[in-house]
Amino acid sequence: MTTPCTACPLRKSSVFTPMTSDEVAFMTRFKTGELAVDAGTPIMMEGANSPQLFTALSGMGLRYKTLQDGRRQVLNFIFPGDFIGMQAALMGEMGHSVEATTAMKLCVFRRSDVWNLFKTMPERAFDLTWLAAVEENFLGEALATVGQKPALERLSWALVRLFKRAQAVAMTKGQSMPLPFRQQDLADSLGLSLVHTNKTLARLRERQVAQWSDGVLRISNLTELARIGDIDIEAPVTRPLM
């Protein structure tokens, strides 16, 4: 019924570390199905103990935390290949919510099989930990950005990050990429108000550095954008796919 991992369209991408046939066979058993959700669907709720874990196959989404008064912090944007549910898998409770921004296809795993993965597939367990470490690393960089940089630099940092992520999974066409979020989402990810985010995006547009409209981000001057955002443009590291 469900596509076996041998036929996974994502695995072909050169960004993802190749798997041995043993690993692919294991993942096929680990996988319990596929899930297609509409835009706007909540996938995981903060505090919930989800019995399912996912890998995003297509579409985009976002991770966020909600505060008591309704304010929202977007932690990260979800791209194809991203693993969803790490905290549920390990600690049994999610620290944030996840929702689909566009329609998405997800690969589904059983949480209860995670221990089996550690016991019988150390390579895959290592990969899982690697993903956790990368996410930790990203959040550290995001915290430094939100904590220390002024608005123009925050936006530039975020746009470079998004563009590099998109490049890694071949979602870019030249200097463009789909960016199907609202300005409010980006604002909430950077600790800025919607109004100020809008005005700062206008500045980047005027400066001929980057423009974002109708769900498409166009980078006119990546070097300059990276300079403003104080971020390196390094070749993407290959990363494991769960």
Added chain:
Amino acid sequence: MTTPCTACPLRKSSVFTPMTSDEVAFMTRFKTGELAVDAGTPIMMEGANSPQLFTALSGMGLRYKTLQDGRRQVLNFIFPGDFIGMQAALMGEMGHSVEATTAMKLCVFRRSDVWNLFKTMPERAFDLTWLAAVEENFLGEALATVGQKPALERLSWALVRLFKRAQAVAMTKGQSMPLPFRQQDLADSLGLSLVHTNKTLARLRERQVAQWSDGVLRISNLTELARIGDIDIEAPVTRPLM
């Protein structure tokens, strides 16, 4: 020579998940020695590929990132029992620097043995991943705090977090705990200026909620502090010790 893990003073604490004798034996082999450093010593540098990993045995330190212009974001404060070098262990490069704030004793491991840990001790590999997930969780909460809350709430959140961490490792005496950092360190962890941090701490003092002077933090009203900081006071979860 070096203390075997069977005699580890930290393991006795009830906060740490008990280990089987197999696990203790493994850790003793994993351990290559102990390191004592003075206050102010850098332990790991951002970008470095450290061949050594550590577990803090005593003393306190901090993790931080430095930006081009010299600004600094403190990511977290290090308590006894904390594992240091996760990113070096997995990705081969640290995303942040670590330094000792007080004199510290550290348990030393060889980075090259990590793969062996995954292959032969899945329980310990799981524990390592658990620690990574907890750190990811913490950074998400910190990001939400810095991104969304005003100064008084940020400070309250941070003080509650610190106090609960200290309670977990039995470093509190009643409502007091040692907090051997500078106001600048706390300011850098919350994305606030030193001056504003100082003035906001004064407000908490006046309100009879918390006071911090001479390296000692005294919580006068934990409930109120937690209320202001919008944070739950839950019993500490037992966690693995590496």
Added chain:
DNA sequence: CGAGTATTTGATGCAGTTCAACGCTCGTGG
């Protein structure tokens, strides 16, 4: 006792928030 470091306090300015209003697009129902 002078130099260096940390805390404290007052004064001033601005980056970013909040409030408000308008335009555009799209879906829905009369």
Added chain:
DNA sequence: CCACGAGCGTTGAACTGCATCAAATACTCG
């Protein structure tokens, strides 16, 4: 087929929380 409302982007104006500047106090240490 048009009217209406909802959601999103855009822009102007006013306000404010926090940064920055400045300076005094206290403490430690060689």
